[in-house]
Amino acid sequence: MIVKPYKNKINRIRSFALSLIFIGVVIMYAGIFFRSNEIVMLIFMFLGVLAIIASTIVYAWIGSLSTKAAQIICPNCGKQTKMLGRVDMCGHCREPLTLDPSLEGKEFDESYNRRSKTNKQAKSETK
Numbered sequence: 001m002i003v004k005p006y007k008n009k010i011n012r013i014r015s016f017a018l019s020l021i022f023i024g025v026v027i028m029y030a031g032i033f034f035r036s037n038e039i040v041m042l043i044f045m046f047l048g049v050l051a052i053i054a055s056t057i058v059y060a061w062i063g064s065l066s067t068k069a070a071q072i073i074c075p076n077c078g079k080q081t082k083m084l085g086r087v088d089m090c091g092h093c094r095e096p097l098t099l100d101p102s103l104e105g106k107e108f109d110e111s112y113n114r115r116s117k118t119n120k121q122a123k124s125e126t127k
């Protein structure tokens, strides 16, 4: 199987949120080692809670993102997937997908999502 370097954006954000929970738990766990110093322990606990709160915010953000994301059927594996931006990956097989027909067939590049860069490219092409 060919290793595809890019991941579906929604999946990527979701794994980021998940890792935030782990980081929060690890920080709180680290706080136990400082239980002799109450203030340091409280700081660790606070940071841990903060990371977990941040993760719930990210989860809520994914929720609002996925309602806005375009739902399409992946042409490669036939499963339904959601995509963000102009180019994204299939969440199941990581097939590059695009909503922009002008980019179809082109080699996948994450920079297509940055509007300013593609505008510059379009300008230089017309010259």
Ligand SMILES: [Zn+2]
Pocket: 074, 075, 076, 077, 078, 079, 090, 091, 092, 093, 094, 095
């Ligand atoms: Zn697919």
